[in-house]
Amino acid sequence: MSASEDLIRSTRFRREREADWKRLESIVGVTEQRGTRALSYADAHDMATLYRKAVNSLSVAREISLDRALLAYLEALCCRAYLAVYAPQETLHGLAWRYFTVGAPQAMRRSLLPLLLGFLALAVGTVAGYLLFADDPTWYNTIVPGGLAGGRGVNSSRAELLDVLYPTSGNTLDDLTAFAGFLFSNNTRVAFFAFALGVFVCLPSFLLSAYQGLILGALYALHVDRGLGVDLFGWLSIHGVTELGAIIIATAGGFRLGMAVLMPGQRSRQDALRQEGRDAAKLAIMAAIMLIAAAILEGYGRQLISNLEARIIIGWTIGALWLAYFTLAGRSVHRHHYHRTGD
Helix, strand or coil, X not given: CCHHHHHHXXXXXXXXXXXXXXXXXXXXXXXXXXXXXXXXXXXXXXHHHHHHHHHHHHHHHHHXXXXXXXXXXXXXXXXXXXXXXXXXXCCHHHHHHHHHHHHXXXXXXXXXXXXXXXXXXXXXXXXXXXXXXXXXXCHHHHXXXXXXXXXXXXXXXXXXXXXXHCCCCCCCHHHXXXXXXXXXXXXXXXHHHHHHHHHCCCHHHHHHHHHHHHHHXXXXXXXXXXXXXXXXXXXXXXXXXXXXXXXXXXXHHHHHHHHHHHCCCCCCHHHHHHHHHHHHHHHHHHHHHHHHHHHHHHHHHHHHCCCHHHHHHHHHHHHHHHHHHHHHCCHHHHHHHHHHHHC
């Protein structure tokens, strides 16, 4: 067949269908700019019908080898129409609402084993840090980084430690803001590595979480040695429940990735990583949110509230609220979905 005949056939094919394509393009343009809610009933109905016609036109155009420009136009139009018809039409506000009310708490409940492993790593490290200090106090200098020690060491007196736990000066707004920023940066770095390194069959995440426990155990042993164990407990409670919870959650997210590599089951490792990665990402986002809350509590609340009982009550009440949220949120949606799919 000659080039002129191809051109005639292509022109005729386009002329017979172009009105429908233009109509579909117009409707898709409105959807892309303002969403499907901006469409009238007639437009919504026409979009679905015209999309099917456009796909059929694309199939025919490929079959009879029409010109490249027409094929490229139809492929682009069909892709845009597909997204308009089938892609979730949800605003950023809607996505955030769904994440907090359904996605995050359900991902947390599906991650019970990784969460227990993250808690175990932290607990093992804490016990080890405490016992190492009890055996030889000089381990404290090896375990606790200088930036996190806050001037506290094996030579610190009870009075010096009390001054850190119940500061009487230096609580200006600028000081607290800088302190909160430092703590958030440090905690975020720990949580990020605990999450990201989990893909290497879990071990690096476990060790990093255990090291955080070592620091906690050595710090606690130092204060117990000076008769300030309860005071440190209150000092840590106001922010530590949220902060350590965030680190455990980030570690659990890393474990989800590592377990997908280590034990993919019947799935390929690529499929396992993709599936487990959805929940892992939700855990990582939640850990980041909790770290922001912990930095505010640590940088402001802990410094401004010096009453021991108040620190304990605030910290563990917030912890109970986190636990209630992770345990209860999203259950009604899950049950509703279960009943619908079971019918």
